[in-house]
Amino acid sequence: MSHEGEQDRYVGRSVRNLGQDAFVSGVAKYTSDFQFPDQLHMHVVRSPHAHARIRRVDLSGxxxxxxxxxxxxxxxxxQLLDxxxxxxxxxxxxxxxxxxxxxxxxxVWHYGQPVAVVVAEDKRTARYAASRVQVDYEPLPAVLDAAEAVQPGAPVVVPGWADNSIMALPFANGDVAQAFERADRVVRTTVRIHRFSTQPIETRVYNAVPDPETHGLTFYGTSQNPHPLRHVLARALRIPENLIRIIAPAVGGAFGMKMHGxxxxxxxxxxxxxxQKPVKWVEDREECLLIGAREQVHEMELALTKDGEILGLRDRxxxxxxxxxxxxxxxxxxxxxxxxxxxxxxxDIDVLMNIVVTNKPSWNASRGYGKEATALxxxxxxxxxxxxxxxxxxxxxxxxxxxxxxxxYDSPTGLIYDSGDYAGAVRKAMEALGYAEWRQRREESRQALGFGASAKVAGGGVVGAAAPGAAGGAKLIGIGLAYELTPEGGAIPGTMVAGYDSSTVRVGPDGSVTLLTxxxxxxxxxxxxxxxxVADELGVEVETIRVVQGDTTTCPYGFGNYSGRSTIVGGxxxxxxxxxxxxxxLTVxxxxxxxxxxxVTMDRGxxxxxxAPEKTLSLPxxxxxxxxxxxxxxxxxTPPLEAQATFRPxxxxxxxxxxxxxxxxxxxSNAAYATVCEVDLETGQVKLLKFAAAHDCGKVINPILVEGQACGAISFGIGGMLNEEIRFDANGKQLTGSFVDYVMPRALDVPAIAVAHHDSPNPVTYLGLKGAGEAGVGGSAAAVVNAVNDALLPLGVSINxxxxxxxxxxxxxxxxxDAARPAERPAAATREVA
Amino acid sequence: MSANLEELVEDSVLLQCRVNGKACEREIQPGTSLLDFLRDELRLTGTHMGCMTGHCGACTVMLDGQVAKSCITLAATVQRRQITTIEGLKGADGKLSPVQQAFWDEAGFQCAFCAPGMLLAATELLRDNPDPSEDDIRRAIAGNLCRCTGYQSIVRAVKAAARVQRSAG
Amino acid sequence: MSLHPQYARPRSAAQAVALLDGLGAGAMVIAGGQELMPHVNYGRLMPAVYVDIGGLPELRGIAEADGAVAIGALTVHRDVQSSELVRAKLPLLAWAAGQVGGGWQVHNRGTIGGNLVSMHPLYDIVPPLLALGAEVEILSTAGTRRVALSGLIAETSHGLGTTTLLTRVLVRPTSPSTGWSYQKLKITEGSYGSANAAAVVALDGNRVTAARLVMGAVAERPIDASAALKGLLGRPFDARAAAEAEAACAALVVQPMDDQQGDAGWRRAMAGVVARRALAQAVARAGGAAG
Incomplete structure (x- = not known):
């Protein structure tokens, strides 16, 4: 490196976002901002049934x-598409x-499944005409619940499958039976995770523009993965990849939902x-809400010593x-x-994950990609x-x-953890939360309601006593901690989920720098x-660098954005x-x-x-x-001033x-999440008073941006636990169709968040990066739930x-x-409330 | 129905208004939302569509200096009014407003899809209340959803903008 | 239903109702648009003619008339909140208007008339107006009639039909000695209400002499609990009275709503909670000891 000290480097500093002022002045272009001559609009006719045979589709209307x-x-x-x-x-x-x-x-096998499409000269006409499509359905019995779907005799979702299980995968290691035999105590917890979704504010938008010269097309779209999408489109359309250009302009949030398929x-x-005309589709919010995720049940069993050491774990x-x-x-x-x-x-673990299909709408990738469920x-x-x-x-x-x-560290499922200091992160998070002070306030909230100093079980508290005051009912404070390990940069063999990626750095004859990735x-x-x-490695000013992404024609082949990988591999x-x-x-x-x-050195161009200290040369x-x-x-x-490289961690x-x-x-990457809540015992309302996180994303390139990622994920976790839920009626019709019912956090719902960094660099990545984009949904969600259950502790109930x-x-x-009322009996243990 | 009443019923609307300070006159379809008018007719695409039900606030504009959700405003009903969109927030000198500058400096956006609405809501707040409390700020953006930031950096940006505006007198 | 709607901008309220009368069911009144446009955007409503009443001067403004505060139907929530007259004479209404969801954007555009006409069970304005004994003025080609809001909402068609116009809301001022409260309970900040209650209470010393209470967002229609609270009269609003009131109000919710704002059992219980809280705060504001 050519720089004298750390302070001269850009890495590690809160450099503000590149891109000039486009994003604050309304000129940044998102997919829906592209409009072409003769633009046509598509509207999709969707199934009102969860499961039905299609007798006839009448498009004449x-x-x-x-x-x-x-x-x-x-x-x-x-006939036309593979x-x-x-x-x-x-x-x-x-x-x-x-x-x-x-x-x-x-x-059709789920509510909202596309059945027909209409293309019209404007979007209102397309919507109206779609309502004129007549479909004759014969409803079939639908299976909506996973537990029912795996019962013998359950309706089979996919014709030809013997049952509804995609696969039942064991993740087992060691001698679990022996661990449970040795245990002083076995604690069973059924964790039911509901269906909730990412819902970026920009919905999906696609606009395909035909190219009469090549008989191919250019696809403008909200895509996280343009090159792999091109492969998929080429195969479905039965044309070679080189006739398709994909351009992914500015994306208004994705969180996994804009991965393709x-x-x-x-x-x-x-x-x-x-x-032979441009055809555009703008997803509406009702359609966007059809994309589900995370609906799974874990029957957890922990084998424990009396002082709380986990000897074995079972999970069905x-x-x-x-x-x-x-x-x-x-x-x-x-x-x-x-x-x-x-x-x-x-x-010593024995995990069996049964992945089941039902007649609900499908999942797509959602921030956390399953690791949030592990944490929960x-x-x-x-x-x-x-x-x-x-x-x-x-x-x-x-x-x-x-x-x-x-x-x-070799995990029992075969993973190799690179580095970490989990206990250190927990201590940092609790300190950032102000643990000592909140413990005191929690105790005061319990005392005020007549619960003993170390309240653990239900007693004769004055729960929900009808205080005449209007300020609200009795309140209990709870503190919740949770940890999340978030493996990042994933690579799945034989798929377009690749572990490596490529970037090109180009310096023009005028000295201007372009990064294509x-x-x-x-x-x-x-x-x-x-x-x-790039600014640090090259020795130029960061503001002079232009970054080009999301274009299959100009950028090197790449796999896009997922799994917190972008800065690890692209960077x-x-x-x-x-x-x-x-x-x-420098040679020249x-x-x-x-x-x-x-x-010779170069610094800031x-x-x-x-x-020869008296002589200088400019980059141009x-x-x-x-x-x-x-x-x-x-x-x-070897001219020109251009190089392409691949990083394969x-x-x-x-x-x-x-x-x-x-x-x-x-x-x-890994992080500790801690929060404090106040539960109103009259209403059940939960208010978060404070949130803290200490995270290890390896080397921090840009603190302000990394903290922004953490705060965003925490907001996901909060919303997912306190309100967001996609619900269905008994027939499988989705009830959640707008933001009236899918309620995401507003500014007043998210408390002040203190983010501390607790970095242990990854030895196998550039600068020790670990990824910062995906982590935090599960850890923060679990912290919220644990805080609520901590608040309820004196009552002897918990919610999982x-x-x-x-x-x-x-x-x-x-x-x-109800339990305390009849006999005032001392509860031996907390009861789970379904 | 009498002839003079029938005359009132039109197949199209001649909409006359001012958009970002410029006079604008367009013949529009009566059913057009203000959002579609701005985006599709005037090609002012800084105003965004997020839900079309008035919940997300990405489509926020100002009508006579007050924020409104353009997706649930019928364009024909803004006859002769002053409309300010995100494109109109810069000063006459072409410089970013203090609110815009603060959002950029403080990372008050990530994907920035919500940013136009947030910026306009913050602009109205700081015009009426130069020294808002944190709670005032959070209330002022209660009609706007952000899915990326957890709102922390947005609140920080509005506070920073308030400081700059106050020190500028 | 029309893909190619028409538009009319009448120059007077009388002209507006004449138009509505002549155009029939496909015509729809629009002002702020906050209620109508989401349905239009999703193709669930396709008006044949938009009758834009936004420019009608006789539907604007807040003034005192015949001993009442008269609020024009086009008055937006923000103006209801900030009007000195409303704040002084009808503080309950001013406060409740500030509780309308959707942020300033909706406060700046949403009108009191639109809010009432939509008769949405989760909205905030009807319960306080019922607690205040409000009347509304309705214009049709037959002329103006003035009816109690309570009478209007009792009818399934809410009595307005498609050819009338709600022009003004008339509310008699509450005496400065009465206490008031509007309690709104929601799951998180972005939620619609799960239960709300508007209360107006008068005291004589420590004793309750009058109590009006209306609950909203717990059933398809607002529930006026005033008659069921007769037992509160003539006694102080102490803990026992509060508990009785809570139980009595919850018991009035025979068919609670059951949706993503909360299940039926919780909604019924919360009706009692917000009712009690509203009464307690109103008593405290009236100068009572409780609070």
């Missing part, structure tokens, strides 16, 4: 509407698969090719992934199993054990963590982080490419200055030599020489070990059936009152 250009149903679409290849085909893991059609053929992607392309998990889809959502459940037992050192299941079970055994949840965790001197941004700030890396590749370009510049600069190259001067003097002083380099192991296990992750909305908390409080 739609075709009669003036302005309608084309209408199509499933039979015709199946099935959409799976992002992750379950067959690769020994599971069941089924070809995915863009429009239902013969039968969605039927509308190939449909707009097909319709653009058929009409059942994931309701909805109907089959080409999107990668179902794989979340696989990773939930694989990432057990998180940060804990227990080696583990952290709720540990708190349940701590409550039942009267142990301190902080101490219990610290006792069970993988110690910081044990890395690299295969990783994309959903708006996380990764271009700024990567530019900071790592950019660093390697920048070094190569810098060598070229040394020749221009007539000095030994070893004496100014080139100096320690051998050196760059111009590199381009124009290829046959004299430039002979030593270590630690990933795809060749199975003796037990047949692989390690798909190079990086194991999520979300912990006010009505559920209230129901638990009522159960405590």
């Amino acid at each position: 739609a075709r009669k509407v003036a302005g309608v250009v084309l209408a199509m149903e499933g039979q015709e679409a199946a 099935p959409v290849p799976h992002y992750i085909d379950p067959v690769g893991f020994g599971g069941k698969t089924v070809p995915i059609r863009c429009l239902a053929v013969d039968k 969605h039927p509308e992607e190939a449909l707009v392309c097909l319709l653009a090719l058929r009409t 998990a059942l994931a309701n992934t909805g109907a089959p889809s080409a999107c990668p959502g179902w794989g979340m459940a696989f990773l939930t199993g694989l990432t057990m037992p998180g940060p804990y050192k227990v080696q 299941a583990l952290e709720l079970a540990i708190d349940q054990a701590a409550r039942e055994m009267g142990l301190d949840p902080v101490e219990m965790r610290i006792r069970n963590f993988v110690p910081k001197d044990a890395f690299p 295969g990783v994309t941004t959903p708006g996380t700030g990764n271009p700024t982080g990567m530019a900071q890396i 790592g590749a950019a660093a390697l490419a920048a070094r190569e370009v810098r060598e070229k510049i 600069a040394a020749a221009l200055l007539g000095v030994d190259k070893a004496t 100014v080139i100096r030599s320690s051998a 001067e050196a760059a111009y020489a590199c381009y124009t003097r290829a046959y004299d002083i430039g002979l030593a380099i 270590g630690l990933i192991r795809h060749s199975p070990d003796a037990k047949g296990r692989i390690n798909p992750y190079p990086s194991y 059936d999520l979300p912990v909305t006010a009505p559920r908390v209230w129901a638990a409080i009522q159960a405590a009152k």
Whole structure:
């Protein structure tokens, strides 16, 4: 490095977002901002049934509407389009698969499934004409619940499958039976995670523009993964990849939902090719809410010593992934199993993850990608054990963590954890929370209600006493802690979920720097982080760097954005490419200055030599020489000033070990989350008073952006536990169709968040990066639930059936009152309230 | 119905208003939302669509200096009014307003899809209340959803903008 | 139902109702649009003609008339909140208008008339107006009639039909010696109400002499609990009275709503809780000892 001190480097500083002022002045262009001459609009006709045979689709009513250009149903679409290849085909893991059609053929298997499409000259006409499509359905029995779906004789969702299980995967290690025999205590906790979703404020938008010259097309879209999407579209459309260009403009949030496999992607392309006009589709919020995730039940059993050491863990998990889809959502459940037992050192585990299809809408990838469910299941079970055994949840965790001197650490499922100091992060988080002070306030809240100093069981408290005051009812304070281990940068063999990525650094003859990379941004700030890396490696000012992403024609082949990978691999590749370009510049600069190259440095675009301190050279001067003097002083380099590099992090192991296990992750970011809540005993309302996190994302490139990622994930966790839920009626019709019913956190719902960094660098990535974009949903969610249960502790009830909305908390409080009333009997242990 | 009443019923609307200070006159379809008018007719695409039910606030604009959700405002009903969109927030000198500058400096956005609405809500707040409390700020953006930031950096940005505005007198 | 709607901007309220009368059921009144437009955007409503009443001067303004405060139907929530007259004479209404969800954007555009006409069970304005004994003025081609709001909402069609216009809301001022409260309970800040209650209480010394209480957001229609609270009269509002009131109010919720704002059992219980809290705060504001 050419820089004298850390303070001169961009990495580690809160550099503000690149991109000039476009994002605050309304000129940044998102997909829906593109409008082309002769633009047509698509509207999708969707199934009102969860499960039905399609007898007939009558498009004549739609075709009669003036302005309608084309209408199509499933039979015709199946002639014109091949099935959409799976992002992750379950067959690769020994599971069941089924070809995915863009429009239902013969039968629908979930509410909201696309059945027909209408293309019209404007979007209102398309919507209206779609309402004129007549579909004759014969409703079939639907299976909505995963537990029912695995019963013998349950309706089978996929014709030809023997049952509804995609696969039942064991993750087992050691001697669990023996661990449970040795245990002083076994604590069982059923954690029911509900269906909740990511819901970026920008919905999905696709606009396919045909190219009459090539008979191909350009696809503008809200895509996290343009190159892999191009592959999928090419196969579905039966044309070569090189006839498709994908441009992913600014994305208004993605969180996994804009990973592909969605039927509308190939449909707009097909319709653009058929009409030879641009065809656009803008998802509405009702459609966006159809995309589910995370609905799974964990029956957790912990074998414990009397002082809280976990000897063994059993988990029987059942994931309701909805109907089959080409999107990668179902794989979340696989990773939930694989990432057990998180940060804990227990080696004797027996996890069975049964991944099930039902007649609910499908999942797609959602921030956390299954690891948030791991955290919820583990952290709720540990708190349940701590409550039942009267142990301190902080101490219990610290006792069970993988110690910081044990890395690299082999997990019982075959993962290799790179580094970490989990106990240190917990201590930092509790300090940032102000643990001592909140403990005091918690005690005061208990005392005020007549609960004893170490209230653990239900007593004769004055629960919900009708105080005449209007300020609200009696309130209890609770403190919740949770940990989340978030493996990042995943690579799944045989899929387009790759562990590596590529970047190109280009310096023009004028000295301007362009970074082109295969990783994309959903708006996380990764271009700024990567530019900071390039600025340091190259020795230029960060503001002068232009970052180009999301274009299959101009960017190097890349896999896009997922799994907190972008800065690890895109940034790592950019660093390697920048070094190569810098060598070229310095070689030519040394020749221009007539000095030994070893004496030459470049800093902020100014080139100096320690051998000739009186002379300086600007980057544009050196760059111009590199381009124009290829046959004299430039002979030593290969022009132009451009290099492409690939970063392929270590630690990933795809060749199975003796037990047949692989390690798909190079990086194991982790964090402690702690929160304080106040529960109104009259209403069950939960108010969060404070939130703190201490996280280890390895080297922090840009603190302000990394903290922004953490706070965003925490807001997801809070919303997911306190309100967000996608619900259905008994027939499988989705009830949650707008933000009236899907209620995400507002500014007043999110308390002040203190974020502390507790970095242990990853030895196998550039600068020790671990990834910062995905972590935090599960840890923060679990902290919220644990805080609520801590508040309820004096009442002797707890809730592990999520979300912990006010009505559920209230129901638990009522159960405590009912239990306390008849005999004032001392409760031996806390009761779980379903 | 009498002839003079029938005359009142039109197939299209001649909408006359001022958008970002400029006079605007367009013949529009009566059913057009203000959001579609701005985006599709005027090609002012800084105003965003997030839900079309008035909940997310990404479509926020100002009508005569007061924030409104353009997706649930019928364009025909803003006859002769002053509309300010995100594109109109910069000063006459082309410089970012203090609120815009603070959002950029303080990372008051990530994907920035909500940013236009947040910026306009914050602008109205700081015009009426130059020294808002944290609670005032959170209430002022209660009609706007952000899915990326957890609101922390947005609140920080509004506070920073307030400081700058106050010190500028 | 029309893909190509028409538009009319009448120049007077009389012209507006004449238009509505002539146009029939496909015509829809629009002002702020906050209620109508979400349905239009999703194709659930497709008006044949938008009758834009936004420009009608006789529907604007807040004034005292015949011993009542008259609030024009086009008055937006923000103006109801900030009006000196409303704040002084009808503080309950001013406060409740501030509790309307959706942020300033909705406060700036949503009108009191639109809020009432929608008769949405989860909205905030009807319960306080019922507690205040409000009347509304309704214009049709037959002329203006003035009816109690309570009478209007008792009818399934809410008595307005498609050819009338709600022009003004008339509310007699509450005596400065009465106490008031509006309690709104929601799951999180972005939620619609799960239960709300508006109370107006008068005291003689420590004793309750009059109590009006209306609950909203717990059933398809607001519930006026005033008659059921007769037992509160003539005694102080102490803990026992509070508990009785809570139980009596909860018991009035025969068919609680059951939706994503909360299940039926909780909604019924919360009706009691918000009712009690509203009464307690109103008593305290009236100068009573409780609170």
